[in-house]
Amino acid sequence: MEGAMEDAQELDVREYAHADVLVAAAAAAAASSRDGTVTLTNLRVTHRKRRGKRQFWVTAAPPAGGLEVHMSFRRADLDDGRREEDVTMLWETDAHAVAFEAATPGAIIARATGTLEAPRRQILEDGHVEGTRRCMWCGAASCVGSSPGRARCPAAAPVLRCGRVEWARTSPNGDDDSGAADADAWLVFDMAFDRDMNAAEHGALSRQVSMCVAANRRARRPFRIAAISPNEADDDLAASSSSSSASSSIESDSPSFVAADPAMGRNAWRRLPWARWGATCGGPRTWRRFDPDRVIYLSADATDTLDEIADGDVLVIGGLVDHREKPGMALDRALDGVNAPIRWRTARLPLGGHVRLLKNAHLPCLAVCQLLLLARELARDADALNDGLAAAAAAAERGGGGREGRDGRRKTKHGGEECDVHEKDGEMEGGSMRGVWNLAISSCPAFRCAPLHKYVVWLPPHDALNGERRGGARNRPSGVTDVRALVALS
Secondary structure, three states: OOHHHOOOEEEEHHHOOOHHHHHHHHHHHHHOOOOOOEEEEEEEEEEEEEEOOOEEEEEEEOOOOOOOEEEEEEEOOOOOOOOHHHHHHEEOHHHHHHHHHHOOOOOEEEEEEEEEEOOOOOOOOHHHHHHHOOOOOOOOOOOHHHOOOOOOOHHHOOEEEEEEEEEOOEOOOOOEOOOHHHHOOEEEEEOOOHHHOOHHHHHHHHHHHHHHHHHHHHOOOOOEEEEEOOOHHHHHHHHHHHHOOOOOOOOOOOOOOOOOOHHHOOOOHHHOOHHHHOOEEEOHHHHHHOOHHHEEEEOOOOOOEOOOOOOOOEEEEEOOOOOOOOOOHHHHHHHOOOOOOOOOEEEEOOOOOOEEEOOOOOOOHHHHHHHHHHHHHHHHHHHHHHHHHHHHHHHHHHHOOOEEOOOOOEEEEEOOEEEEOOOOOOOOOOHHHHHHHHHHHHOOHHHHOOOOHHHEEEOOOOHHHHHOOOOOOOOOOOOOOOOOOOOOOO
16 A cells, blocks of 8 residues: 555645645646555644544644545445445554544644545535525535535535545644644633532533534634543543543543532533544643643633734633523632642633623633634734724714713613613723734624624624624524634624
């Protein structure tokens, strides 16, 4: 297998803006090789999924985002042998296991060799497609590709039947990637609130975490995911799993489980497929892998705002669902100098001047995750977004918007209550990245879907969103995990 693929022509995926162009170039390259293979270089793993013992799939993309490539890894001893042309693309048992362990989200693929297949469209009748708005790629009516102008269906990505792969210790930009914590931004769930939640809240936390992982998978610049508990027994479990070549995870039979702990329920976060997601899991010793100066604990009660997200930052979200009032609990955990595993900084999301939350509304984990994903992706256009925001704010100021109250401030009506159009100081939070955060907030699906949308008051220049029909199809994302569904509409 090695010798048969040595003459495969290399294609750097960073040079291709669209998958169709890559497929055409790969077809030309395959025609010049003896076995029809091609080598793709400089890819970063964004998702990994196992299909039984025989096969697993990897989704990879250039580090800067853009096109995606699905990669198939199949075991030789369990293959049915129906595809004779793929005999050289089968893996021995040990090599297959090693490849699965290496293909964690964030890993860098230096070279991947195999046969590249173009996406296959579903053959559907035109009237059937128009009547149900089915996706032309996978045929599903609920797919993101079924709505014109939205993102492409995941099935629209080309498939590489992989026969050989080389993993890099340096990123495609030449930076040392041997320490993944230094090269990538992390999103860490601090699971230290097990005894502060009931069974229903544990179930809600599991659903939110699952949707966060799904949103992270669909993002162009995903975070690396980790879940850390305060139980030292989970450190021992993670160490034993690592030594036995199994993916690190916090299993449901963890020694830290006790009969009275609601976290052991069937829908608890410990039952989630962390290993399949490629997440890093463990106990308090897991915090040692991160630079303490880069760890930022997010809390709505913090004083400082999170203005920028840099590579290497470790953003911590408290694994806490509050169906009842739990004021300041996450901040108390972050500021606890005795029980906190490290001394971390605290920050809150810069919402001031962009939106206002009514009553005692709190952002769910999904809303926080989506805002972070969008802000990280849009950060490259910070200057242009700041200029656009300044122009839109000036236009809104000239237009007035709302009515003038007795205190001289403009008022907007929402849910029977009149609220100030501007915050008390009239300034938008976010510092030099305020344009980025403004677009990220207005484009965040969780802010414009139930249950959060009824608690959100939009401030200029997006105050027109206060009057839009809630739940309308025009401005509703096809899925709450589709982080880019509303960017073009905002």
